[in-house]
Amino acid sequence: MTEEQDQQEHEAAALFASLPPEGQQHALRVLRHMNNRDQWTGSFGWLIGIHYIEREPGHITCMIDVDESHYNPAGVAHGGVVYSLIDSAMGGTVHSYLEPGQRCVTAELKVNYLRPVRAGRITAVANLIQHGRTLAVVTAEVHNAQDQLVAIGLGTFAIIQRR
Numbered sequence: 001m002t003e004e005q006d007q008q009e010h011e012a013a014a015l016f017a018s019l020p021p022e023g024q025q026h027a028l029r030v031l032r033h034m035n036n037r038d039q040w041t042g043s044f045g046w047l048i049g050i051h052y053i054e055r056e057p058g059h060i061t062c063m064i065d066v067d068e069s070h071y072n073p074a075g076v077a078h079g080g081v082v083y084s085l086i087d088s089a090m091g092g093t094v095h096s097y098l099e100p101g102q103r104c105v106t107a108e109l110k111v112n113y114l115r116p117v118r119a120g121r122i123t124a125v126a127n128l129i130q131h132g133r134t135l136a137v138v139t140a141e142v143h144n145a146q147d148q149l150v151a152i153g154l155g156t157f158a159i160i161q162r163r
Contacts, residue, residue: 029069048081050088058128060092065121077117082142086111086153089126090138094157097131101162104136109155120145126153134159 001009016027030047048070054061064070064085072078087106094104126140135156142151 026069029067044084045088048084050085052088052092053123055092055096057096058093058131060089060096060126061123062089062092063121063123066117066119068119075118077122079111079113082113082117082122082151083109083111083153085122085124086126086140086142086151087155089124089140090153090155091157093126093128093138094131094136094159097128097136098159102159103162104157104159107135107156107158109153111151111153113151115144115148115150117144117150122150132159 016024019027049064050062051064052060052062062085064081066077066081070077070081087109090109091104091106098104122142122144124140124142126138128136128138130137136159138155138157140153140155141149142153144150
């Protein structure tokens with residue numbers, strides 16, 4: 001172990017010990033998400049636990065196992081968790097059609113929340129509707145573990161050249 005790693009380990013232990021018990025429980029859940037990361041999601045996706053489970057051109061499926069670390073103060077999954085899952089699925093769908101040197105960014109995304117998510121797996125399935133030179137339109141549906149529709153989304157993604 002290097003001196004820097006040793007210093008980081010001591011800092012992490014001190015930070016963890018300074019948390020109240022509920023903070024320690026939350027920190028452990030977040031660390032578990034990061035430890036079980038998907039190579040396609042990037043650091044934000046790791047933080048909330050996004051996993052891509054199906055990737056085909058124009059069609060992406062990804063999921064999150066919702067737990068207490070995703071809750072808002074009302075005790076249900078924060079809307080941002082569902083939104084981020086939809087955005088990730090849609091972005092992956094557009095990305096599957098990009099040419100070398102291109103990237104995509106979310107230009108607009110509308111989500112209709114249809115039922116609360118309390119715990120368990122939610123799965124987003126995104127499909128490309130239209131792909132043009134500079135814009136792509138994508139839809140997504142999110143279902144819970146009981147296959148109930150919990151949210152739908154419609155997004156527009158800008159296609160831009162990398163610099």
